[in-house]
Amino acid sequence: MKFVLAGQPNSGKSTIFNSVAGYRSATANFPGSSVSFTITRALILGREVEVVDLPGIYSLTSSREVAGEAESYLLDEDYDLIINVMDASRLGRSLELTLQLLELERPMIVALNMMDEAVRSGIEVDAEDLAQELGVPVVPTVGRRGSGLRDLFRGALRQAHCGEASRSLELDRKVEEAVGRVRELLAESEFENTVPPRFVAEKLIERDPHFERHVYSARPDLEAQVLGVAEGLQEVHGWSSDQVVSGSRHAVAHRIEEKVVTMHPPRVGWREWADRLLLHPLTGGPLMVLILGALFWFVFRVGQRLEVPLLAITDRLALALAAQFPPDTFVGAIAGGALTGVAGGVALVLPYLVPFLIGLAVLEDTGYLPRMAYILDNFMHRIGLHGKSVLPLILGYGCSVPAIMSTRILESRRDRRITAVLASFIPCSARTIVIFGLVAAYMGPVWALFIYLFNLILVVILGNVLARTMKGASPGLILEIPEIRLPHPKTMVAKTWLTLKEFITIAWPLLVASSVVLGLLEWAHAANAVNGLLSPLTVTILGLPAAVGMTLIFGILRKELTLVMLVQALGTTQLNTLMTNGQMLTFTLFVVFYVPCVATIAVMGRELGWKDTAWVTAFSILVAVVVGVAGRLGYALFV
């Protein structure tokens, strides 16, 4: 049996999904946080059920020719039941999607979610009345607290079992007449589709480009006749046919809302006050700087507190090991490499990664990110983008892979391309570890801050250049600002763990293996050959020790590797004894900009195409060399 969670963006689908799946689907408080679907198998009341978490959709009418992932799943795939997650605090708008889902004529149940937020905004919804109106069961839930979910899934099982399909609600009489006529036309031409004919007819009247292409390519003769019906509708109302249909759906939704909702005066709580300050023209900007500054400080302080004692322990271990197995023996080379890999993960990566992930999770879950998009919209226009691009860019500080995937929330292809390229240049958490572990640790936090600002300036310049050269319209900012929330400790832990697990299971073994390989290469004196090959770049141009050559090769796999490999290559954790401050700065600048890691290249290839990806990769090397040289000369001249 297969259940599909469908609903508008930020209505809490992923939160409900995680309640049955364990924390598998990343949640955040902004619309569009899930861009692709996640499937899990769960045991519900002793029955095995597959649950699918779809990305949020505002409506089933696509404005693009290619239907989105969620739309095509709902229209074409095989499943037993739709769980429509509605945001009770935005009932009217959520109903408009619900009405369209009912038209799919599949078994359905409604999860009336976010009941707590609705109560705060003074909205009282009568679930029974709503069920009566919609003709499907309605279960009130608060996904974040898990209340009502048991009833929901019990109801879902029952509904899927009896298999009663939902029925469409009646729209405006004129619309119904038009839909009826188009249905007749479809029936006459014997057009077959997996979707109910009523749904197809309605979409054709709405001039949905996806359906128009689909139907008219098979039955070209239908086009003129259907357009005639649509024009007839247009003449009666004086609006375009798509507005007539969506307007009449709006009217039905509004009528249902009026019937089932009782309004009370909303409570003006701390949320309202927080928003007034966070979005105020005078205080919004400074508060944003303060919040980001606090995040930076938090990562640095926590990281440093943990790094110093941990390094002391691992150094002692390394010394003991070297005494037992000298590094110039075969066993010593392997053991030393393995220890460096394990120790690097514990002492260099985790101290900064954990606080950073927690900080980012707080930004995501409180709903501060869309507020940043609002504040920075103006600034982003200077680059040639708009505020929504802020979301992928900020996510880029976590990891480039989800950042590039999240560019799908942008409407225009041009904006998606530019933002994806820029996101790949933002220092992700792996690069952050190099910045903190090398520059902040040995040269001081001010220098780390300098690298971030320098990177930001370059990204802005790059954005400007790209925006000027790439053609295409940018529609401008249209973004929902969700209610601000206190981060939930359980979600925070689960979310941090989700990313951390990826580091532990994928990156760490890679770290250990790479360290061992490097140790062996050094033992066989092969590393010198590679280092020699790269020395024109590393030694002549960048002025770094020749030994860093290998680390840069490993860094293409994962950027954290550069730092851990550096320890292995130089043979000490006290990096400042072998590298000058200028060299550390140059090295870090180069690492931040050169070649995105393999995972990023893969996702970029998928989202942008391989031509763009190859171009970006080549370009990033050029930028890295220029920036590295600038760092080297700048430090030598001014400091």
Next chain:
Amino acid sequence: MMALDTVDVKRRARVILIDGGHRVRAHLNTLGIHIGDWLTVVERAPFRGPVLVEVNGSRLALGRGIASKIKVEIEGSIESLSTPSREAEAEQR
């Protein structure tokens, strides 16, 4: 009739025209802005930044470009004499 980006903070206004293509209109519709809807301007970012509006219970940030395409009438202006006042509407609820 005036453009939404010129409406002052805390004023209520009613959408009378959306001057944009199919896509912009469809997008605004799905987010809850329809012709005839009342909305409140909550905040306006400085230097021609976006406008924050409250409509049908949700808050939306609209770039100035989009906001200038939404034509509205202000509550209490001469044009809207025929529309029910806020109090009357509240009573109906």
